[in-house]
Amino acid sequence: MFEMDGEMDKKKKKKKKINKKEKMEGMKKEMDIVSKRQTPQGFRGLTSAFAAQVLERDGPNELKPPKGTPEYVKFARQLAGGLQCLMWVAACICFIAFGIELARGNVTCFDNLYLAITLIAVVVVTGCFGYYQEFKSTNIIASFKNLVPQQAIVIRDGQKNQINAHQLVVGDLVEIKGGDGIPADIRIITSQACKVDNSSLTGESEPQTRTPECTHENPLETRNIAFFSTTCMEGTVTTGMIINTGDRTIIGRIATLASGVGNEKTPIAIEIEHFVDIIAGLAIFFGFTFFVVAMFIGYAFLEAMIFFMAIVVAYVPEGLLATVTVCLSLTAKRLARKNCVVKNLEAVETLGSTSVICSDKTGTLTQNRMTVAHLWFDNHIHAADTTEDQSGKSFDQSSETWRSLARVASLCNRATFRPDQEGVPIPKRLVVGDASETALLKFTELTVGNIVDYRERFKKAVELPFNSTNKFQVSIHELDDPLDLRYLLVMKGAPERILERCSTILIKGQELPLDEQWSEAFQTAYMDLGGLGERVLGFCHLHLNEKEYPRGCPFDPDEMNFPTSGLCFAGLISMIDPPRATVPDAVMKCRTAGIRVVMVTGDHPITARAIAANVGIITEGSETVEDIAQRKRIPVEQVNKRDARACVISGGQLKDMSSDELDEALRSHPEMVFARTSPQQKLIIVESCQRLGSIVAVTGDGVNDSPALKKADIGVAMGIAGSDAAKNAADMILLDDNFASIVTGVEQGRLIFDNLKKSIAYTLTKNIPELTPYLIYITVSVPLPLGCITILFIELATDIYPSVSLAYEKAESDIMNLKPRNPRQHRLVNEALAVYSYFQIGAIQSYAGFTDYFAAMAQEGWFPLLCVGLRPQWEDVHLQDLQDSYGQEWTFSQRLYQQYTCYTVFFVSIEICQISDVLIRKTRRLSVFQQGFFRNRVLVSAIVFQLLLGNLLCYCPGMPNIFNFMPIRVQWWFVPVPYGILIFVYDEIRKLGVRRFPGSWWDQELYY
């Protein structure tokens, strides 16, 4: 068993403290009673009153849920991002402006108030939306929690009571039997063939025996302590005294270790933060520059402030965070359909950038159940079918020897199926019995047929169960042939012990003397199977002499009045916890996707290595240092470590390694297996990978994995086999425990990264045509071409759906054949993307907007040159007869409606250009014609939606006075169309250049 390093000492101290019972007078008395009366029936346990006292002191026996962030803090965080803060500032400026206007007695001007409220509403609504998304995904997890409280049988006041496990206290005596969960850390006082499954705690797949004897200094290694949250697999009544409850249990301490590990920021969060900072910085920069310019030109301070606010509103992509959230949650939904539930939305992308997967073995890569893997009979190793659904190839079952071996395996087996499981496939049925007997039972049920019937036919006369001194198990049966009155003795056990007792060996149905040659063959087979990391059992039988042992012969298991030597050896059967069928393929896919899979397990190195080789973590032909040494017949020290692709490091070795050595090992061996690792060491391995610059995914199911799950960039827990601790620490849960789902996750993660890039590029583009009207308005003093409210409509209404629809875009190339992105080089928003969106496409869109603006102005009577410098008169509320280019006189309100008309035509221009923009954003490299115009149905419907919404805003009655939209003339919709075509053609030329001349100046500057 592993050591808990620092934990161990603490644990020892604690144990001593409890043993001393310094403060607990009452307990001492109870202990005296316990030590005086040796029979379990005599245990009186604690008194209820004392138990209540201790309960009050120690608190209930449950793991404190990890301290979550309070809900209001989560919500406040949604409201206080970089962009949100800017919008708060803008809203404040609006309020101040409105206040000043109001103080001046200008009651008519409600625009600023209106805008302030809209801005706040935008922040709050997007905040609520983000919060809701987060809340929803955390909620999925809450539903996993087992709500049924665990029950425990406790002895108090000399009476057995069944109470809620939460009520247990230190010193309580509890009774456990097979199938129960261990309710706290307990020291075994009496036991009978008790075995516990520690796999969730240590990763060992085999059940561990528990006896009252203390066998080891280390509490984790000793046999007399059973741990909270593990299960008792078998054994009749076992009594134990509770030594630790709640958070002080081993599992509680691992949980504390996990919660002590800080949550790493997800790569996508870093990316988003990175570019939000840039956007916010630029917004303030632009705003401030034009504030200064405005002051310089001679605007009043208040006006300049309003300009600042307007520029912030125009420049900040208000809808972007909502878009990103929706895109991520769409992918999360898509993943959920494929049985990957994402707890933290941002984790969706993390898998895509993952470069190392540290996978636990038991339950993740393997099925977490012993299965018969190989048989040796007739001097051949036969492979059994280990797939979960029995779809694999079976071996040749025609040999007579096989029939004998199967008979021994079926009869010499105490395991039975639980009743009422006829409908359940055999590998999934529940069995009473230990792991190897279970494996054999299922194996024989599958190969021989109905074992219950079979055992009926061979009536059992006597049985000697397995014990650790004999290391074999024997039973004697009548034969199914009523005429054959001989008894059949069947025996199984440790192969070398079985062989000792045999004098003959069954080959092709013939009993041959067991000579040197066969002995050697046996040894070779035994070594081969052992080398595969499998647990090997030997089987033999003997037909008892009819005369010596007639029917009704009184066999006595204690005296063993039957022969136990000179038997006939039937064969070997080896078992292993086999890998899941889908795993090798998934590991292969990870490899092609440039992701390294590292196995980190608590299990034995040999088993770990065998499984690693089996699933492809160690590829065929890869050798470890030890292998090379063996092959070249040289000492291990002389082997050049660089030659070894593979490396198996056990926890013991790891303890002696410095972090630099570990880094070096990870660097030099591409194929790594870590065995016998403690939770802390898993953490160290993850940290080491992260130091090397990798984005690390950790998969695991056990409690021992939870600190590493938390530390990883993305923790993936198993949904069925996974413990609650693992699920809590993880960011993603595989509902079907299928490692292959990770590959889907990687693919979706990479796709969403690419698509987010497109979405963001699309969203950023329109900020320029939103910003330029203000800049022109301030510097050239034309009537305002585009209002703040209209901008908000573009940002938050019409353009949201198209930008989200880009998340449905198919991948442009085979993304699973690329290397994972380098988080330092491949940014979500890079310079090329921003520059191309802002200064090229955005510029074209601005020109489109101004063309349409000047068209609408000129056709209504305001020629472009007249517009220049017109602003002061145009905005004079009291000037009711301003002359246009034809000498017509306009009242203020008429001019205002004309201004709204301009807003609307500018809006329409941006919309038309954005339709072109969304089409070009479908691809970054391929031509849109190659990608297909209509393959993304959502995008097509988004364009239709955008047009319909645009029309609704323009032509719905009442819009002019509510949202400043005017019903504009139809021909103004077509003015920006040539610019839309220009955008499309220009981008096709760009993509053509990028495809034709990779690595050229064009490619470098224009590929984003």
Place this chain on the structure above:
Amino acid sequence: MPSNKDDGGWKKFLWDSEKGELLGRTGGSWFKIIAFYIVFYGCLAGIFIGTIQALLLTVSNYKPTWQDRVAPPGLSHTPRSEKSEVFYNRNDPETYLPYTKALRNFLAKYGEELQRDQMKFEDCGVDPAEYKNRGDLESDIGIRKACRFSRSLMGPCSGTEDPDFGFKDGTPCLIVKLNRVVNFLPKPPSSNESIPEEAQPKVQPNVVPIYCTNKREEDAGKIGEIKYYGIGAGFPLQYYPYYGKLLHPHYLQPLVALQFTNLTMNTDLRIECKVFGDNIMYSDKDRYQGRFDVKFSITSL
């Protein structure tokens, strides 16, 4: 985007002496990218100017393409006032000087001496008459003559006899005009239905009548008599249509002078003036379309 991983990151980004990079680019790289953008923006600006030119070709110099925003016309008055208020102390000339000055400036272009040129002006009669058609907008007749409109028609409000336009005596004048709209022909009311009873006597042929009254119920009786000066005490039709700035450079639009002869002093009075016509509309949102209201507050202390 720049990365500022280490402390020297920004400085190095600004000027990297090793690679000779300024802001992350070498001189050659800067040259290329700047050249690219010059060409790019040059082309864009060319396209933009071309489109605007093409657009202007489609727009007539004489006839506005659309007039849906400017018609029906607004009704504006001189002097203009902050917050639609005429607020002064009749004993303190300083307080009403801006008003009288505005009136004088406004009426300056209606001076008779400016209207003598027979090539530019013609008499259109002192009585209301039919619309005076001077040909199509787009025809090549060229510049059209304008009807004379003498400021003397304004009577006491003409400013010739009373340079204070009655402000000093507490009988202030307002001069009202119907906003110019090219080719717009105001139609006198065809029925009396939409016109308040008191205003009905003002209806006469070929005149778009104007009528002012108290806006609020409580001001009834405090307004006193309002005198209307001008041709037919309204807007006579022979001054329409207007042919636009280019074809009708000397156009004088008909005016109506309002003199409030008996306003109650030392109180706020709200007066609303409306013109009535079949194609003159009012709007809730535009308080100057076909009407206006003004607040008088004259102190005599």
